[in-house]
Amino acid sequence: MKALVLEDVGQALRIKEMDSPAEKEGYVNVRIKAGALNHRDVWITKGMYPGIRPNVILGSDGAGILDGREVIINPNHDWGDNPRVQSKDYHILGLPTNGTFAEEVQVRSDKVFPKPRHLSIEHAAALPLGGMTAYRALFTKCGLRKGERVLISGVGGGVALFAFQFAVAVGAEVWVTSGTEWKIEKAIKMGAAGGINYKNADWKSFGKETGGFDVIIDSAGGDGFMNLVKIANPGGRICFYGGTRGNITSLNPQIIFWKQLSIFGSTMGSDEEFRDMIDFVDEHQISPIIDSVYNLEDANDAFKRMEKGLQFGKIVLNVG
Ligand SMILES: NC(=O)c1ccc[n+]([C@@H]2O[C@H](COP(=O)([O-])OP(=O)(O)OC[C@H]3O[C@@H](n4cnc5c(N)ncnc54)[C@H](OP(=O)(O)O)[C@@H]3O)[C@@H](O)[C@H]2O)c1
Numbered sequence: 001m002k003a004l005v006l007e008d009v010g011q012a013l014r015i016k017e018m019d020s021p022a023e024k025e026g027y028v029n030v031r032i033k034a035g036a037l038n039h040r041d042v043w044i045t046k047g048m049y050p051g052i053r054p055n056v057i058l059g060s061d062g063a064g065i066l067d068g069r070e071v072i073i074n075p076n077h078d079w080g081d082n083p084r085v086q087s088k089d090y091h092i093l094g095l096p097t098n099g100t101f102a103e104e105v106q107v108r109s110d111k112v113f114p115k116p117r118h119l120s121i122e123h124a125a126a127l128p129l130g131g132m133t134a135y136r137a138l139f140t141k142c143g144l145r146k147g148e149r150v151l152i153s154g155v156g157g158g159v160a161l162f163a164f165q166f167a168v169a170v171g172a173e174v175w176v177t178s179g180t181e182w183k184i185e186k187a188i189k190m191g192a193a194g195g196i197n198y199k200n201a202d203w204k205s206f207g208k209e210t211g212g213f214d215v216i217i218d219s220a221g222g223d224g225f226m227n228l229v230k231i232a233n234p235g236g237r238i239c240f241y242g243g244t245r246g247n248i249t250s251l252n253p254q255i256i257f258w259k260q261l262s263i264f265g266s267t268m269g270s271d272e273e274f275r276d277m278i279d280f281v282d283e284h285q286i287s288p289i290i291d292s293v294y295n296l297e298d299a300n301d302a303f304k305r306m307e308k309g310l311q312f313g314k315i316v317l318n319v320g
Contacts, residue, residue, distance in 0.1 A: 003102035062100025134162035289313030
């Protein structure tokens with residue numbers, strides 16, 4: 001089978017002919033039609049993930065064919081039975097196990113779900129990891145309710161856009177940040193109440209103009225995180241699932257305890273949350289926003305696009 005392989009950290013990805021996974025009890029081989037990038041894949045190529053091994057096939061997101069049916073794949077392995085936190089054996093498809101950027105992937109048979117009927121195979125491939133992460137952050141952790149005011153930071157990101165779409169779907173008042181004006185404009189056309197550029201933001205005025213936020217979803221962390229704390233409303237909930245901008249260096253405990261804020265970290269989601277997310281997407285007929293589709297042969301260009309942060313939504317790889 002044709003596969004996109006990371007031979008070693010820091011090298012360009014290469015297409016190689018690999019053996020199809022041998023049949024295994026309890027597992028199925030899905031014929032992949034499309035995969036999608038997550039920032040995780042970029043971090044792995046740079047060596048910024050534990051357990052990297054030579055010749056790993058990357059890819060956590062994928063959709064394809066099993067027994068003649070179109071399916072999507074839950075990238076979770078061994079979450080365990082505690083909904084609050086993953087087990088110590090937890091891992092994600094695409095490292096250490098071979099992932100979806102290949103003509104075939106082997107996953108446990110309970111990880112395969114019928115493709116939501118309203119989605120194309122590319123749209124379905126874009127959904128799993130980002131959709132699940134956004135769902136847990138927004139609903140399980142922050143308990144977002146209709147009518148609340150929510151801020152999605154870095155809306156151009158894959159997970160962020162799912163959080164945006166899900167929040168709009170439940171009738172929240174959704175605001176966004178981005179480092180690029182046209183991404184803010186796009187979000188407004190999709191139902192955002194407004195937005196601000198995090199590179200030159202006047203956070204005090206933004207807080208006043210908007211009335212502050214009940215829920216804030218972030219993946220940047222870094223020095224800017226304290227700005228989010230300042231514009232959170234009393235009783236507000238902030239959840240971060242990434243740390244793209246590094247460590248949070250200045251946090252004012254007085255503001256956090258006086259405003260009774262809850263700050264959550266969140267990773268991926270349980271298998272139950274994956275199912276709930278699919279049902280939610282079905283119920284609200286949500287289609288993932290696809291930024292671009294690349295052929296597997298052009299995957300290095302796709303990775304560069306994500307590295308440069310040029311995308312608005314998911315970058316899809318045409319595999320099959
Ligand atoms: N814990 C988990 O389970 C989990 C799951 C998925 C992702 N993640 C992590 O979450 C992060 C995003 O993942 P992704 O796949 O959605 O990546 P992505 O599609 O590449 O999105 C990254 C986004 O980060 C935003 N950003 C950059 N600098 C920012 C800043 N200073 N303030 C606010 N936003 C900023 C950008 O938004 P604009 O383009 O709008 O400027 C960019 O689009 C990565 O660090 C990833 O490793 C964690």
